[in-house]
Amino acid sequence: MARSRMARSTRVFAAAAMTTLLAVAAAGCSDSGGKDAEENDGGGGGGGGVNTPRMEIAMVTHSAPGDTFWDIVQSGSKQAAAKDNVEFLYANSEKDDEQARLVQTFVDKKVDGIIVTLAKPEAMKSAVQAAVDAGIPVVTINSGAEFSKEYGALSHIGQEESVAGEAVGEELNERGRKKAVCVIHEQGNVGLEQRCAGVKKTFSGSVENLTVDGASKPGVLSGIQAKLEADGGVDSVVTLNADVAASAVEAKDATGSEAEVATFDLNKSVAESLEGKQLSFAVDQQPYLQGYLAVDELWLYETNGNVIGGGQTVLTGPAIVTEEDAPDLKKFTERGTR
C-alpha cells in the first residue's frame, strides 16, 4: 500500500472500515442456529399436478392481519391449489360488513368457487346466498357449522370452537385440575368466548376468564402474571392461541406458580414447549386441513361432483396433542403447516 500518498483522514477511514470488516467477519457469524442450520436440515420436495382446466377459487376469512392460525390455513389452501391447478385468491377482514363485501366482490368477479368462514353468520348470510344464487359453489370452514347448510353451502369443514373448549375441560378433569383461568386476548371475539365457554361447560372445577391486552406481549405477560400473583389457587392457565401460550409459560416461570399451561392451536414454540413439558397439552384443530380440504372439495365438486363428508360437517378437530407428539409436530410447525 502506498501509505505516503494517502491523506490522513482517508487512512483513518480505511483503517476503520478494515477493522469493521474484520470484526464482522470474525465475530459477526453465529455457529449455531439461523438460516444455515435450517438449510442443512434439508427439506421436503414438490410434486406433480393435475391436467384439469384452470379454476379460480377465492377464500374470505374473518382473520385479523398477520394471524398465525390463518396463515396455516392459507398454506394448506395453496398446497391444494398448486396440486389441483387452481388460482387461489385470498382476502380477509375482521369486520363483518367488510367480510361480506369481499365475498360479494368475488361473486361479481365470477370465480369458480368460494370458501368462507361464518364466524359472524348473520352478517355473511346474504353474501353467501348471493354466491349460491349466482351458481358459485360455496364451502364454509372453521366455525359456523350449524349455519352452513341453511345458507346453501356444499359442506362445512372445521371444528366447533365450543366443542374444542369442551375437550379442554375434559382433559383438565382427567389431569385433576381444580381452578382454571381462560385468557382472552381479544375482547369481543365470538370464537374466543365460545372456547372459554366450552371449557367452563365440561370442566368440573372453576373457570375464570382473564382479559389481557393482546396487542403487546409484555402486556399479555404482565396481565397473566398479575392474575397468578393475585390468586395462588389457580392451577391451570388456558390460552387461546399459540402466541399467548409463550407469554403464559413465561408468566408462570416468573411467578414460580405451579399452574399448568394448556393452549389452543399450535406453532413452533408451542411444539418446543410441549417437548420441554412447560406446556401440558395443546388442542389442535388442524387449520392446514381446513384450508387444504376446502380447495380440494371445490375442485372435486367441479371435476367429479363429489362432496367430502356427503354433506355432513367434516370435523378437523379437536385433537389433543402432548409431549409424545411433539417431535413430529416440531418438524411440521417449523415450516408453518401445523
Add this chain to the structure above:
Amino acid sequence: MTATLPADAKAPDERLLHASPLHRLLGRPELGSVIGAVAVFLFFAVIADSFLSSLDTVLYAASTIGIMAVPVALLMIGGEFDLSAGVLVTSAALTSTMFAYEMTANVWVGVFVSLLVTLAIGFFNGFMLIRTGLPSFIITLGTYLMLWGANIGLTKRIQGTVSTNGIDDMQGFESARVLFASSVDVGSFKLRVTILWWIGLVVLATWILLRTRWGNWIFAVGGNKDAARAVGVPVHRTKIGLYLGVAVAAWISGQHLLFSFSGVVQSAEGRGLELHYIAAAVIGGCLLTGGYGSAIGAAIGALIFGMAKQGIVYAQWDSDWFWFFLGAMLLLATILNSWVRTRAEAAR
C-alpha cells in the same frame, strides 16, 4: 398560561414576587400527575390484596409503556405526534431477529442493524414532516399503516410464516438478553432491566429538557414554530432529532420484545400501543398542542397506566369490564391531575 392577579390588590408587581419553593413545585407540569399516581396507588393498595406484594410486576408493566412514553412526550412538547411508534417497536424486533436468522449472523449484528433501520424510519418521519409541511398526524398515520403492512408482508416473504423463527440457539443471544430482557432479584423484588432503561431514559430526557440548549429548542418549536425560527432555533434539526429519539426508544422496546420471548416475534403486534404512549404523556401533563410537559410527568403517566392496568387484575374485578375500568381509571386520574394543576396555578 394566564397570570392570575393576586387577591391582595396592594401587593407589589407579581413579576417581582419571590417564588417560594412550594410555589415553584406547584408550577411543575408533573405535579398534578403525582397526586393522581398517589391516589391510584392508595386505591389499589387498599382494595387489592396482592397489589403491594407484586409491585415489581406493576413496575414492569409501567416500564414497557414508560420507555416509549418518554420520547413520545418530548416529541409532543415539540408539537408533533408519532402514530407509528407502536408498530415501530415490532419493526425493530422483527429486523433484529430476521437479520440475525437469515444471515446466520451473531445476534448482536442483528441488534445493531435494527438500530440503523429504526433510526432510518424515524428520520423518514421527521424528514417527510419538514419537507411536506403536512401535519405529523397524517404523516405518521401513513408510516403506521405502511409499517404494519410491511411487518406482516416482509416477515411472510422472508420467513414464510407470520411470526419469526426463534433465534435463542444463536450466538450472542444470551449476552444481548442480559442487556434487554434480564432481571435481578433484589430481596423478593424482581427488578427487570426494562425498569432501569426506563429510569435512565427519564433522567436523560429531563436533563436534555432542563439543562441543555436542545431542551430550550424543544419547548420553543412546540410553543411557536415561527417565533422559534425567527430567534434562530434550528426547527428542522430539532424535529428530526425528536423523531430519532422515538426511534431509539422503539429500538430498545423492540429488543426487549424479542429477547424476552426467545426471538419469536409476532409480526402483527403493536397496533394501538401508540395511543397508550400518547395517553401516558398526556396523563403526565403534556399538552396535545405542544410547548408544555415533562419527561418525569410522562413517566408518572406510564406509572398510573401500569398501576391501573395491573391493579384491575389484582383486584379481581370482572374481566369482561377490563377496558371499561381501565378507561375510567385513567379518566379519573387525569381529571384529578388537571384539577390539582389548575388549583396550583391559581394559588401562585
